[in-house]
Amino acid sequence: MKKKDIVTGRIVRVEFPNKGIMETPEGKVIVKNTLPGQKVSCVIIKNRNGRAEGRLLEILEEPIDAIDSPCIHFGKCGGCSYLTMPYVKELGLKEQQVRRILNPILENQTQSYTWEGIKTSPVKFAYRNKMEFTFGDEELGGPLTLGMHKRNSMHDIVSVTGCRIVDDDYNQILSATISYFGELYKNGKISFYHRMKQIGYLRHLLVRKAVKTGDILIDIVTTTQEDHDLSDYKEMLLTLDLSGHIVGILHTKNDSKADAIIDEGTTILYGQDYFFEELLGLKFRITPFSFFQTNSLSAEVLYGTVREYIDGLYDNTTEDPGDKIIFDLYCGTGTIAQIIAPVANKVIGVEIVEEAVTAAKENASRNHLMDCEFIAGDVLKVLDEIEDKPNLIILDPPREGINPKALKKIIDYGVKHMIYVSCKPTSLARDLEILAEGGYYVQRAVAVDQFPWTNHVETVVLLSKGEIPSKKVKVEISLEGMDTDGFKDGATYDEIRDWVQEKYGIHVTNLNIAQIKRKNGIIERENYNKPKSEDSRQSETTPEKEKAITEALKHFNMI
16 A cells, blocks of 8 residues: 555454554555444555555445434534444443553553443433534635534534534524624624634634533633624623523633633623532532533542542451541542542642632632642642642543653652543553552553543543562663664664554563564664663563564564
């Protein structure tokens, strides 16, 4: 296969988050935004070292168990991925993806663990409590649109007035906003912000609605390039017949070049700049830009799992935990901290967003939780300033995972147990490798379907402290400065590792690869394979991994 070739094949599996693996007589091709069982055609956009990637052209045949999409926007809108897949099959796919990513870590640990499958969301539709819509057009010179980015496009916007993962109040607000500003746009009296040209006025519409209380907060986001009176828009919104109730209408100014909502000044047009939601019997005050799980009912499942794991640590045990001090790192508005507060003597939450920390403090006070302390700042720096020593640490980082330097400080506390809540399994796997090197192993793990029909999935992991494995030394490998004259057609460590994973389903480390390259006469610089001290020893690569890496070196013409 070469670039621009058009190939046809069937998708045999989908790897996280949306990488369909298509089999053809010429080999495997990665085709994004496809489903298992689909027969598709694609055009090859890349083929390097035997790894081909294609852009989807057409779905030629659906799987035999495919269902009709309940959403009229599916396929054009880039929000959902699995609306034509039976829900039980979607759950199986997500669980399989998480297991495939975590298996190399789980299989490498000597301690036993319990995999608890995947927990479902209590609701499958109309579950989101927050939506960020973008102003734009679907085609050049077309009418004003307000909605989601078109699939595979950074610029075209699709109006999604029939979206199924929000309730009808969102769709009414969206339709009314398009109608109001669409007429002004048509008559040349208002503009939307062109991301490439960096000119225009209307940027985003942020809508947040609490499932339990029915509170609705609306925020119209614009630049300061034009000056418009938004009073009539506010009054129009207040006339809408909604099942919930509007508690605030805001106007946020944002002249940032980033395609994101950046608060550079917010004015209250009506009501207040916050709303209330309830989780597991607690009440939370949520501000426009603070993080809060976007599926309230499934968040109860997610956080209930965290509390269940903690309860399990102290049930049926004679161990006296003493004063239980729990760190909740990357705590957001302090949701987890407050849910677990009854089982602790003290909970300390750390969060970098000051607005979220302010909300966390107010929420703890409102819920009469006096033993919760919240600190604003970067976890990496704040840990140096906290005098208390934790008995248990909860980690709920953003999608990118944890800064390795911060993770080292976390490991140095030496707590017996940690709980890691992850919204991206690949970041989780990377951090679990580092935690394993620090002596931690997975005791329990479960996936949670927080976002039905999308390619996102949460994972909760209970970690326990074991022994640091055999004085294992972590060796950083770099190709910089290597003598590569003998294998100019060779591959990087990442490419070798990915090829082995794809071909054999085996996870290998840079150290494994370096050892086998050395065996085959590919000499690294002296220190690459040399232990840091005389009594240190490196774990040997298993025969299975040695064979797989050797085949990879042959594949890339390196031996």
